[in-house]
Structures are given as C-alpha cells and as structure tokens.
Amino acid sequence: MSFTADRLLLFGATGDLAQRMLLPSLAALHADGLLAGNLRIIGTARTEMDDHGFRQFARAALEKFLPADRRGGMADFLNRLSYQALDATSLDGYAALATKVGEPQHGLAIFLSTAPSLFEPTIKGLQSAGLTGENVRMCLEKPLGTNLASSCEINDAVAGAFPESRIFRIDHYLGKETVQNLLALRFANLMFEPLWNAAHIDHVQINVAETVGLESRVAYYDDSGALRDMVQNHMLQLLALVAMEPPGHFDSTAVRDEKVKVLRSLRKVSSGETVTGQYRAGAIGGQAVPGYDEELGKDSATETFVAIKAHVDNWRWKGVPFYLRTGKRLPKRVTEIVIQFRCVPHSIFAGKGATMQPNRLVIGIQPEENITLSLMAKVPGLDREGIRLRQVPLDIAMADAFSGATRRIAYERLLLDLVEGDQTLFVRRDEVEAQWEWIDAIRAQWDADGQEPKTYTAGSWGPSAAIALTERDGVTWHE
Numbered sequence: 001m002s003f004t005a006d007r008l009l010l011f012g013a014t015g016d017l018a019q020r021m022l023l024p025s026l027a028a029l030h031a032d033g034l035l036a037g038n039l040r041i042i043g044t045a046r047t048e049m050d051d052h053g054f055r056q057f058a059r060a061a062l063e064k065f066l067p068a069d070r071r072g073g074m075a076d077f078l079n080r081l082s083y084q085a086l087d088a089t090s091l092d093g094y095a096a097l098a099t100k101v102g103e104p105q106h107g108l109a110i111f112l113s114t115a116p117s118l119f120e121p122t123i124k125g126l127q128s129a130g131l132t133g134e135n136v137r138m139c140l141e142k143p144l145g146t147n148l149a150s151s152c153e154i155n156d157a158v159a160g161a162f163p164e165s166r167i168f169r170i171d172h173y174l175g176k177e178t179v180q181n182l183l184a185l186r187f188a189n190l191m192f193e194p195l196w197n198a199a200h201i202d203h204v205q206i207n208v209a210e211t212v213g214l215e216s217r218v219a220y221y222d223d224s225g226a227l228r229d230m231v232q233n234h235m236l237q238l239l240a241l242v243a244m245e246p247p248g249h250f251d252s253t254a255v256r257d258e259k260v261k262v263l264r265s266l267r268k269v270s271s272g273e274t275v276t277g278q279y280r281a282g283a284i285g286g287q288a289v290p291g292y293d294e295e296l297g298k299d300s301a302t303e304t305f306v307a308i309k310a311h312v313d314n315w316r317w318k319g320v321p322f323y324l325r326t327g328k329r330l331p332k333r334v335t336e337i338v339i340q341f342r343c344v345p346h347s348i349f350a351g352k353g354a355t356m357q358p359n360r361l362v363i364g365i366q367p368e369e370n371i372t373l374s375l376m377a378k379v380p381g382l383d384r385e386g387i388r389l390r391q392v393p394l395d396i397a398m399a400d401a402f403s404g405a406t407r408r409i410a411y412e413r414l415l416l417d418l419v420e421g422d423q424t425l426f427v428r429r430d431e432v433e434a435q436w437e438w439i440d441a442i443r444a445q446w447d448a449d450g451q452e453p454k455t456y457t458a459g460s461w462g463p464s465a466a467i468a469l470t471e472r473d474g475v476t477w478h479e
C-alpha cells in the first residue's frame, strides 16, 4: 500500500548510528523543507529519558555531526521528537510505546538500528502492541545475520509480521549519490553499453579502502571481519550495479530483479582466489597507529583486509575477472570502480614506434566524486622520430559539474524513501540471500584451506599476496 508515513519510530535512538547519521539526516531533510509538517519522530532505546532529555541528546548529536550550515530550523526539528524508554526483550513496554506513537494519520515507518539479536523480540513486541498493521513499514539496518542461516532466521522472523513489500533493508552505499550515478552513467548514455561486456572489457576492479581501524566497534568487528562487514553487502551491491543487465524501468522490481540475477551468477571462488590480511602497527598520513591485535587487546584470526578475484558466470561477463579489494588502515580513504577496457584489435601506429594503452574508466565514489576516462592522444609534434601517443584523462568532477547541488548524507535519501515507501534503493530478501550464499562458500573455503590472514603494515596496501593475486594475471591494482 502506498502512503507517506507521518510517524517514524527509531529503535536504537541513542546509538552510534542514530547520533552520527539518522538524526543528522532527518534534521537536514527538515532544514530543506523535505519532511512533511505532520511527521513525528519517536525515539526508543533502553536508556531512561523523557522527551526533553531526548531533544537535548539529539541537539548535542546535531551540533557534533551536522555541519552548521545545514542546521536550519533546529528548534522546530527538535519539536518533532519524542521518546519512550523500552527494554526491547520484554513484552511489557510495548503498549506504552504504542501509546506514545499514537494513531498515525497515514502510516508508520519503523527503523531498527539495534543488535540483530533484538530483531525477533522486537517484532514480537510490535505484534503484541498492534504495531505491524498494513500501514506499517519495517526498515532493517545491517548486520542482517552472520551467514545465510542466521540471515534467513532474521528474514523469517520479519516476514512473520511484514510482507516483503513493506520491508526495507538498508545498504547505505545505495543511498550514495555516486552509486546511483552509476546507473545514470550506464543507462542514460549510449556510448558505454555496447562496450560493456567481455568482448571489450578486460577486467573490473572495485576498491574500497579505509584509513580507519577498529573505531569503537571492537566486539562487532572482531566477530565480523572485512568479508562480512564490507564485501557481503556494499561491494556486492556495487558489483551488481556494474554487472547487471539494463532494467526495463527504474523501479524497485525491475532494478532488483536484474541485480539478483548477477548475484546468483557469481561463481564460487576457488582456493588461491582470495587473500586475507590483518594490520599491524604502522603510520597513516604521518600518524603512528597501533596494530589490530593491539587495538583489540588480544590475538585474533579476523581479517581486516580481503582481496578477491570474482567471476560472474553469464554471457556478458564470461572470462572477465572482477577484482575486489577492501581493508582497514590502508593509505587513503577511497572507493572507486575501475573498468579496464581491452586493447584496440590492431594498432595502425605500431610501425611508427607508438605504444598504446587500453582505455580505462575510473568511477570515483568517494571521497572525490568523479569520472575519469583515459583516452589515447597524439603528443603534439612533427613526428620525425616516430609517432608518440600518450594517455590523457577526460575528467568530470561531479562537485564542479553540479556545483550548486547539496551534498547529502546517504541516509537522507534512504530515510526519505522509507517514509515515502520507495523500495528501489533497498535490498530485497533474495539479494541478501544470494550474497550470503557466495560469502559463506568463501568462508568455507578458508576453513578447508586453513587460510589465516597475513599481516600487513598499517598504511600499506595490504599483504603482498594481494598484489600477486592480480599481477599473475598481468593486472595492477589501481591506486
């Protein structure tokens, strides 16, 4: 049923995500007049607090995490907020929560930003209080399980109360403007699509490098590792967007149908096609940083780095490797997709001494949003000693091309879509399950091979084996 929610209920309202992302995103939407006047936001968490206390808490979060120039109308925004303390594991408090939420005019959107262990009891509690009716949507934040089985358990529990059409699974990468722009680049331009296949593309790289370490997420991260934390969700979503067939429409069914086909076409990786690493003390940007084991305070076999040679087994991508690489404590923060085209079939300049390099398209997702296409050009001159060709970049900096546009937090887009009920940028159950199936097989392979993470120095590009993974195919990581 299509409705714009006029109540938003945030579970985990005092948590890290709420402070850093959710409250700032909602406040920014409010400042831009994008939230309906009647939208009320109810926060809930275990901490005892009254409405006033929650507004103070939210104000502090906004002052810390939202730039001053996006905080317009803060007092009015805070007036939208109210709060109800709740022990999500006990049914007792849900009736009071329902009273606090009140009777929405149109509908309620619920955002669960809590530990997955609370999902099931929360759903039961919501059911007991009549908060799962037809005018209620459920939004889930990762991690959605640690493997296929636990993810199915969560999905089953949610499906017991909500149909898929009212379940919104977040992958915040889909809320990033540049990630959506990938679809515009591919499907709003004629020139790429005829070349976007194995006949013309040599390989694809997806790099998500981070400089941060464990941050304050010791317990979560050590149970997760880079493969589950980054590859299972964000990187596979990027891969799906790069590799999918053109959908018939830009809508939630057509786009997700195409993505899931790609995810289901991922070939099970073989031994030797993945490299894992864990950082040791080093330096980033001239700053000394401790090793993972030191941050954790104990030895661990969790990978903070992973590189994978993936394959999409379908007609379009036959024989084209997709190299994925992500890690913590790498030299710089950068997310980019590299499309490496093949060489021209025949060089007419070979007899004149010119060397050629194949074209390359680099799509920068963050921190810089840019698209760079490297082209071959003739070096100016009279060519008495032969023709010289050189690669030159055709560079589009999105920030300059759209200089007046507001750079939004990914959650702004996603929260607005949730309130308005558009699922296109949310992950469907079959996608999540295809993702886990592939990831579980990698972990099983690691167990079978006894593969342990190799150490790498913080501030380097990971273990040397990751370089060897591509070099043996004659490919160099783009850095």
Ligand code: BG6
Pocket: 210, 229, 230, 335
């Ligand atoms: C999260 C991961 O999903 O994404 C974090 O749990 C990671 O470990 C973060 O740091 C990266 O997000 P972004 O938007 O900063 O690239």
